[in-house]
Amino acid sequence: MASLKLTDIEKAYGVTKVLKNINLEIEQGEFIVFVGPSGCGKSTLLRMIAGLESITGGDLQIDGQRMNEVPPSKRGIAMVFQTYALYPHMTVYDNMAFGMKIAKASKEEIHERVSKAADILQLTPFLERLPKALSGGQRQRVAIGRAIVRDPKVFLFDEPLSNLDAALRVATRIEIAQLNESMPDTTMIYVTHDQVEAMTLADRIVVLSTRGIIEQCGAPMELYENPKNVFVARFIGSPAMNVYDCKVMETGEKTRVAFEEGGHSFTVNVPSTPDQKGKPAKFGVRPEDLRLCEDGDEPLYKCEVRIVEKLGEVTLLYLEPPHEGEEALIAKIPGTHDFKRGEMVTLTADDEKRHLFNEEEISFRWIGKE
Amino acid sequence: MEQLASALGTVIVGVLACVAYFYGSNWLLDRVFPANAASAEKGIKNLQIAHAVRPWLFLGPALLTLGLYLVYPALDSVRLSFYNSDSTQFVGLDNYVWLWFDDGFRQSMFNNMLWLIFVPAMSTFFGLVIAALTDRIWWGNIAKSLIFMPMAISFIGASIIWKFVYEYRGEGSAQIGILNAIVEALGGDPQAWITIPFWNNFFLMIILVWIQTGFAMVILSAALRGIPEETIEAATIDGANGVQIFFLIMVPQIWKTIAVVWTTITITVLKVFDIVFAMTNGQWDTQVLANYMYDWMFRGGGDFGRGATIAVIIMLLVVPIMIWNIRSATRDSKGH
Numbered sequence: 001m002a003s004l005k006l007t008d009i010e011k012a013y014g015v016t017k018v019l020k021n022i023n024l025e026i027e028q029g030e031f032i033v034f035v036g037p038s039g040c041g042k043s044t045l046l047r048m049i050a051g052l053e054s055i056t057g058g059d060l061q062i063d064g065q066r067m068n069e070v071p072p073s074k075r076g077i078a079m080v081f082q083t084y085a086l087y088p089h090m091t092v093y094d095n096m097a098f099g100m101k102i103a104k105a106s107k108e109e110i111h112e113r114v115s116k117a118a119d120i121l122q123l124t125p126f127l128e129r130l131p132k133a134l135s136g137g138q139r140q141r142v143a144i145g146r147a148i149v150r151d152p153k154v155f156l157f158d159e160p161l162s163n164l165d166a167a168l169r170v171a172t173r174i175e176i177a178q179l180n181e182s183m184p185d186t187t188m189i190y191v192t193h194d195q196v197e198a199m200t201l202a203d204r205i206v207v208l209s210t211r212g213i214i215e216q217c218g219a220p221m222e223l224y225e226n227p228k229n230v231f232v233a234r235f236i237g238s239p240a241m242n243v244y245d246c247k248v249m250e251t252g253e254k255t256r257v258a259f260e261e262g263g264h265s266f267t268v269n270v271p272s273t274p275d276q277k278g279k280p281a282k283f284g285v286r287p288e289d290l291r292l293c294e295d296g297d298e299p300l301y302k303c304e305v306r307i308v309e310k311l312g313e314v315t316l317l318y319l320e321p322p323h324e325g326e327e328a329l330i331a332k333i334p335g336t337h338d339f340k341r342g343e344m345v346t347l348t349a350d351d352e353k354r355h356l357f358n359e360e361e362i363s364f365r366w367i368g369k370e
Numbered sequence: 371m372e373q374l375a376s377a378l379g380t381v382i383v384g385v386l387a388c389v390a391y392f393y394g395s396n397w398l399l400d401r402v403f404p405a406n407a408a409s410a411e412k413g414i415k416n417l418q419i420a421h422a423v424r425p426w427l428f429l430g431p432a433l434l435t436l437g438l439y440l441v442y443p444a445l446d447s448v449r450l451s452f453y454n455s456d457s458t459q460f461v462g463l464d465n466y467v468w469l470w471f472d473d474g475f476r477q478s479m480f481n482n483m484l485w486l487i488f489v490p491a492m493s494t495f496f497g498l499v500i501a502a503l504t505d506r507i508w509w510g511n512i513a514k515s516l517i518f519m520p521m522a523i524s525f526i527g528a529s530i531i532w533k534f535v536y537e538y539r540g541e542g543s544a545q546i547g548i549l550n551a552i553v554e555a556l557g558g559d560p561q562a563w564i565t566i567p568f569w570n571n572f573f574l575m576i577i578l579v580w581i582q583t584g585f586a587m588v589i590l591s592a593a594l595r596g597i598p599e600e601t602i603e604a605a606t607i608d609g610a611n612g613v614q615i616f617f618l619i620m621v622p623q624i625w626k627t628i629a630v631v632w633t634t635i636t637i638t639v640l641k642v643f644d645i646v647f648a649m650t651n652g653q654w655d656t657q658v659l660a661n662y663m664y665d666w667m668f669r670g671g672g673d674f675g676r677g678a679t680i681a682v683i684i685m686l687l688v689v690p691i692m693i694w695n696i697r698s699a700t701r702d703s704k705g706h
Contacts, residue, residue, distance in 0.1 A: 073609030
């Protein structure tokens with residue numbers, strides 16, 4: 001029912017700009033996730049769309065209409081808060097009916113809409129209860145129900161799962177996914193710092209950084225496989241991508257790099273221009289893409305095992321980094337293996353899974369594209 | 371200077387006496403029942419005795435003072451209310467019967483009821499509104515301090531201030547009361563405000579409202595800040611306007627605090643004495659129970675029986691509210 005367009009959106013508190021140059025187009029029915037470390041302004045951006053925070057600069061359009069000065073209730077949005085924000089003195093029914101009562105809807109209509117929402121969320125047995133008599137998961141369902149009753153064009157979620165315990169979080173996440181499927185026309189914007197939530201729920205993920213800008217926006221797998229820069233590369237995926245300083249040795253269709261001048265060199269399947277030869281760069285590889293070198297493989301890196309963590313389905317190896325003082329290199333090897341501390345291993349990764357970033361931490365695959 | 375010195379001396383002597391008492395009695399207890407007695411059995415027994423006695427030693431002075439100055443007068447008032455004017459003859463319920471048919475008492479009861487409705491309602495209302503408004507403006511804290519200031523003034527002091535506000539000078543002389551000055555400036559006739567029956571009650575009540583609004587404001591302001599901001603934001607998204615948010619979302623969430631503020635002020639009102647005493651002394655139909663009690667107790671020779679009877683009535687009126695108030699306060703502090 002609604003498309004959104006954010007043009008050059010800015011937010012400043014005094015002289016401090018917390019968000020700048022936010023450009024984003026969201027199509028009707030999309031599930032968009034804003035993700036980023038704490039303090040990156042993702043919640044602020046959501047609250048600006050909701051109308052709870054003023055917009056310092058730029059244009060916010062919903063369905064082609066400028067919404068910057070429109071009050072929250074007139075934007076056709078509904079919001080689910082992290083702390084549920086239920087009215088503690090009202091029953092579940094009244095909580096869900098409040099918006100319609102304010103809008104002076106007829107009793108029959110209110111009853112119909114609330115009953116329907118309660119039915120979807122299995123809240124019917126609790127309608128007469130006060131929020132304090134509900135569990136955390138039930139409270140969050142009431143908050144979602146309250147949003148459904150408003151029949152919004154845009155659904156906003158502000159870290160809705162962070163106050164739930166781990167098991168409930170997974171269950172509620174699946175419920176939200178189902179809700180999204182049952183409302184294919186409703187646009188949903190979801191804020192989280194949990195990348196699992198982002199990966200599993202989103203049609204498109206918007207990664208924000210503490211610099212207050214959008215680092216990259218795209219489908220979850222695109223972000224995972226083809227991150228635009230080191231920030232996105234390390235933010236998506238767990239454990240984070242291993243990224244180390246290196247030097248460009250040979251350029252061309254493929255690029256050859258080495259951790260040390262004159263040391264062991266290896267190729268990365270990205271093109272490079274002659275002027276990059278000899279320049280410092282950053283090499284990245286995901287822990288899950290590393291594997292033990294077998295005959296015929298081009299060895300990538302040989303080093304000493306420092307710590308071994310056996311998790312059953314995988315074994316995590318913490319290895320000596322290429323340079324002193326850098327973070328340990330992590331390799332995620334499927335299955336259980338008996339590595340010993342101090343043992344030397346040779347690792348490799350498929351050509352496609354190797355990433356190279358330039359001095360400005362931009363991926364070679366993205367240089368010159370935008 | 372001499373007075374200051376003697377006051378300081380008294381304080382020092384008092385504190386030293388207290389220290390001496392607690393230290394000395396503790397020491398004495400340990401001497402009389404030593405733990406390291408001849409036999410181990412005796413030592414344990416001594417220890418047990420000392421353990422049982424010690425709390426009473428420490429609590430003793432406080433209990434004694436409370437008993438002497440609070441419990442005894444309360445109980446003795448009840449006893450006195452069954453005796454005649456000089457407490458020499460038991461008269462049964464005569465005083466209560468007299469009170470029942472007494473015009474002065476009826477007027478006091480009526481006026482007290484007016485006070486009971488008007489003062490807590492207005493103080494709480496103003497306190498709530500001011501608390502809500504001052505939270506939103508930069509000079510809110512300055513405004514709050516000013517409004518809270520009357521709390522620091524004694525009732526008598528406040529009455530004297532307001533006496534000047536209501537002051538009336540006879541025909542021909544300049545009006546020095548601000549109220550009459552305003553009335554005159556607007557072209558009206560100056561009035562002797564506190565002598566106008568019925569309405570003068572309200573002029574007196576305004577003084578207490580002026581004092582108590584600060585109290586209500588401070589407590590309610592804290593309560594308002596305790597309301598989760600998200601509930602207000604959720605209501606904004608739900609389309610509620612400022613007034614609706616205030617009455618449908620904020621007030622219901624602090625309802626318990628409002629009730630505690632209301633009842634606390636109610637208790638103050640039931641005991642109101644100083645303001646009436648200083649402003650009108652009960653003349654021009656402004657009599658209230660506490661002043662009426664004082665009248666009977668100490669004026670015109672004094673009638674201890676009747677005075678005590680009125681005191682007992684006041685006590686009976688206050689006690690239920692007090693119990694309710696303490697209960698809800700302890701329930702609140704225990705958390706929800």
